[in-house]
Amino acid sequence: MKAFFGKLAAMAALALAVPATASPAPVPDTVPIAMLVDLSSGQVLFARNADRRFVPASITKAMTVYTAFDLLARGKLQPEQSFTFSETAAEEWRRTGSTMFLEPGDETTVRNLLLGVTTVSANDGAIVLAEGAAGSVARWLELMNANARRLGMTQSHFGTPNGFPDGARTFTTARDLVTLGRALTLEHAELYQSYFGRRGLVTNGFAQSNHDPLTGRVAGADGIKTGFTRQAGNGFLGSAERDGRRLVLVVAGVAEQDDRDDAARALMEWGFATFTSRQLFGKGATVGEAQVQDGTSDTVKLVAASPIRFAMPRATDRPVKLSVRYEGPLRAPIAAGEAVAELQISVEGMEPSLVPLLAAEPVERAGFLGRIANALKGLLS
Structure with missing residues (x-):
């Protein structure tokens, strides 16, 4: 064809009429991978190494959430369903890294698991959701990777639901993550608004803050997901909407968290300030x-x-x-x-x-x- x-x-x-010049994007050399896209037009406003593969760490959880959203939208998962933190899963994931502080045998609703994943990056919550919704982590990963293929994320693969180090079996690119950001914010707009954009969460009596560098600090920002491991460095998939325009950005491979956060905020503000929009x-x-x-x-x-x-x-x-x-x-x-x-x-x-x-x-x-x-x-x- x-x-x-x-x-x-x-x-x-x-x-x-389109202007020929624009002020340079404020992305320092300490940020090796970056991309900013206007979703309403699909235009790339800035890109640096957008097709270089990297380890996303906990940004992986954005695909776990998208997979859950897809099941919710198709009626194959319900927000008030409860899943149990099994003894077997607890042996590996009880209070491992970012956590909801679940205990073995705890039953938690899908709604609370999703809030735990989106707000405090709960590793245990992602595992409980995967096992409960799909029957096993392996079957959940099949769903995640099938969704990636369907969305056109051709340079991505997921080997874990939560992004915990897995020998680099999990990888992606900035361009693929922008595709995922588009799917989350546009395909499932109501669910996205319900589960993303919270500054903190209390789970099992523990109050925790969201590490999202944009939400609550940049006008219109409402997510999406940070990530960090020693292997991956600091990364972030973020989004903000103003006056009907939604921008999605990725910064990744940054050594210092403060540099990641400063770059994400500066790039998002630059995108709104430097570009105007016409319908x-x-x-x-x-x-x-x-x-x-x-x-x-x-x-x-x-x-x-x-x-x-x-x-x-x-x-x-x-x-x-x-x-x-x-x-x-x-x-x-x-x-x-x-x-x-x-x-x-x-x-x-x-x-x-x-x-x-x-x-x-x-x-x-x-x-x-x-x-x-x-x-x-x-x-x-």
Whole structure:
């Protein structure tokens, strides 16, 4: 299949004014890996070694949480279900590293386990959740890695639910973590708001603080997950939303925690201050259309899955190019709401970004006579 270019809606064909220069990002050399992305457009605002593999440490727990969110959304897990901290699991994980201070035999709800993982990075909580929801850690890891593949995290693998050192079997990249951040914040927005963004938590009588360097310190910040081991250094997957714009960042491989925290705060503030944002399409707006083969219709309208915005530095102007891309022609049947194409946003000096587009309506497969008519029409055209 080759890439097809769909027809753009008239309003999208206009040239947009985009500045050519921007102030440099405040990311010191002590931060070897960093990335900042505007999720509403998919634009990369800053990248340093975005595709270098590294050990994520407790940032791994973001995938454990996403896996739980997916099960909750599909009704295969319930917030008030209770799971037990087994004697076997307790032998390895009782008060090991970051903890909820669970004791052997303690029963804890899924809701409290998730809060323990998201707020105080509970290693024990992640294990109890994995064993309880999937029957074993091994089966939970299968779910985590299947989700990573489905999301397109091609440079990631998870060998543990909590990121505890495992001989580097667990690895990822900044680009893959941004993909995970997008999935957490956009696919499961309500669950994300319920479980992330807390400054502290009391578990089993112990009060603990969240080490997230953004939440409560940077306007609009609400997560996501820190990580640290001696092997990995200090890392962070973070997000903040202001005025309908959500930015996600990664900093990783940083020797000192203070350097990680300062860099994360400075990079997020730089992203909001240096780039302004313009909405191109509202949620559900028609962006263009794509050709359909063997369908009851020759074309299908393409709509925005969520508001599509474009980030632009505050400086001089130059044009932005928009194009609809898909592997095609699309083959019927097509379901309404199915992701079938992408809007590519291109500007000189920045990575092209791709935003998913959905089929506005269903297109059924044509009957035998309809397919013959379509074939004749194709020959004549």
